[in-house]
Amino acid sequence: MSSLQNEKFITANSNLTQFEPSVHGFVGVNSVSLEGSPRRDIEDRLIQTTQEISEFPFNHDMNSGNHLGFGWVQATVGNGVRSSSATSYLGPEFINRSNLNVLVNxxxxxxxxxxxxxxxxxxxxxxxxxxxxxxxxxxxxxxxxxxxxxxxxxxxxxxxxxxxxxxxxxxxxxxxxxxxxxxxTEHPFLWDGYQINSNETFDEANRDLVLAAEQLNEWTLNKTGPLVDSPLVMMGWLRVNESAEIFDRFGDPAAGNSTAHFELFFINGFIGTVPPTGNFMAVGVATVSPVSHGAVTLNSSNPLDNPVIDFHLLQLELYRFIMREAIRSIKRLFSAPAWDRFIIASLTNATTDEELDQYISEKAAGLFHPxxxxxxxxxxxxxxxxxxxxxxxxxxxxxxxxxxxxxxxxxx
Structure with missing residues (x-):
């Protein structure tokens, strides 16, 4: 099945400046859409940055076959509801087929x-x-x-x-x-955090049970409000300097010079235990094109025991180099005029290679893409x-x- 047959792109909250219709399907099984709530100031500032610093270009549609640059996030959501295999391929239209049996637990x-x-x-x-x-x-x-x-x-x-x-x-x-x-194979990622001058993050709902209940009630009744969206607001796919000496030793892990070395994704809120005050933005950093290899092995003959999983995430110096350069690119991005008086403080003070390597070793994990x-x-x-x-x-x-x-x- 091609992606055009799989995808049912929902256009109700979209316009042609945010996606390229020719690369999407509109009659498939899995719903896909752009965000359903109004744009936030984080997104506006990211778009402005693509106009101010050439290192960070704008990408009309990252699923067009050219993914480099910053663009709008597309999520498997339709009419405010998550479109998973359980609600699409195993949804009401298919679940009662005579040749399909689904066992739970x-x-x-x-x-x-x-x-x-x-x-x-x-x-x-x-x-x-x-x-x-x-x-x-x-x-x-x-x-x-x-x-x-x-x-x-x-x-x-x-x-x-x-x-x-x-x-x-x-x-x-x-x-x-x-x-x-x-x-x-897996690609390592970590979160970088910033306190920001904004009241449009989901931090208040994480602190205020009444507000959280109001948002849930709005979604339950109308499938509207902030809960129709993923907290992920925008993404960027970027390359490090191709003349970096490390590529002479390890080669370029990317598939080609139009393929990213790392990705950045922006979350409008704090990741983890929310501080009692303040609004925050988390920036995810992940390497792509993984080149290290781990293994899934067994620790017993009992099939109900968990396997042993070794992703071998940070063993290669190349990974650490790309992660360091990705974190430094965030600092350059936030130096654009678009972010004036918006970034209050960085939660990460690491700057040297040694400090960044320590930070990466403490924070890095897999990105759920084994x-x-x-x-x-x-x-x-x-x-x-x-x-x-x-x-x-x-x-x-x-x-x-x-x-x-x-x-x-x-x-x-």
Whole structure:
């Protein structure tokens, strides 16, 4: 399914200066929209900055295929309501189909083979936290789509993975496939905070239960007000100086010179425990085009135990360099006249490489975009987990279709 078929862009609160219609779909299943409440002063100042400093260009539509610059956030929201798979692909139009059954409070734990062969035909399910188990049989084939963490977790507990690692936790090896769980990629991010001269942030609602209840009531009755929007107001995709010496040693991790090294995203409020007074803006900083690799592994043979997740986030000097440059770019952005008398104080005083590295080490985390742990490779390749048709190498009846197959660079 193409993105145009998937997307149902909602235009009620939009105009052509905020998105490019030719790159969007309008009759799909997932609702997508721009913000539904009035623009805030943060957005106006960001737009003004794109006119004042050439380092920060304006981007009409970051989903057009050219994502560099600052632009409007598009969210999977329709008519003030989140459009998730539960409300779209599993919504009223589809949930009663005769060939669809949805089990709740249920978790796939293992895939089982038929008669000790390498054909997988059954799925073991744990229900209600593992109080009961049952198996279901596939009439044709099994599609595993549990995500970049749980898809390798299920495969490993099914005996598909590195034979030595499986044996070490007491799992019988069914098929030696060492790449399962490897090549896990994620991009590090952190929050930078600023106290601002504004009364348009959501900080007051986080302190005032009466105001929060009023906003919830407005949304409940009319699907209007500040709760129709994500707190994310705008985003920017940027590159560091291409002549930086570090690229001579590590190469450029981006796909090309029109691809970002980092992103900035602006939140109209404080992230964390809100101080008793003041209004705040949080700025998220994330590297993109990840090049380091971690792994999903097991710590026991119990499929209900959590896996061991190592993103290997900050091991490469290149990541730390890009994060430092991204934080410094925020300081340059806020030096524009558009921000005069608006920024009251920065919550981060780090400036030197050493101070920034310490700050990054303390604050960085993953951005909830893991990928690559069930990586696809060429048919017949000695590494990888899936063939190009998404079938698991060396077995029959088993496909994997989720973000675990995606990766920007490979560690064979």
């Amino acid at each position: 249920t978790r796939a734990t293992r895939l089982l083979r038929a008669n000790q062969s390498l054909t997988f035909s059954e799925v073991e399910l744990a229900q209600d936290g593992g109080s009961t188990f049952q198996t279901v049989m596939a009439s044709k084939e099994i599609i595993l789509s549990a995500g970049s963490i749980m898809s390798p977790h299920v495969l490993l507990h099914s005996g598909i993975g590195d034979s030595d690692e499986l044996a070490a936790v007491g799992i019988d090896v069914v098929h030696h496939l060492p790449s399962v769980g490897k090549n896990l 990928a690559g742990s069930v990586v696809m490779s060429a048919r017949g390749a000695s590494w990888g987990v899936l063939d190009p048709d998404l079938k698991v190498k060396g077995v029959r009846g088993l496909w994997v279709v989720d973000s675990s197959i995606l990766v920007s660079t490979l560690l064979k």
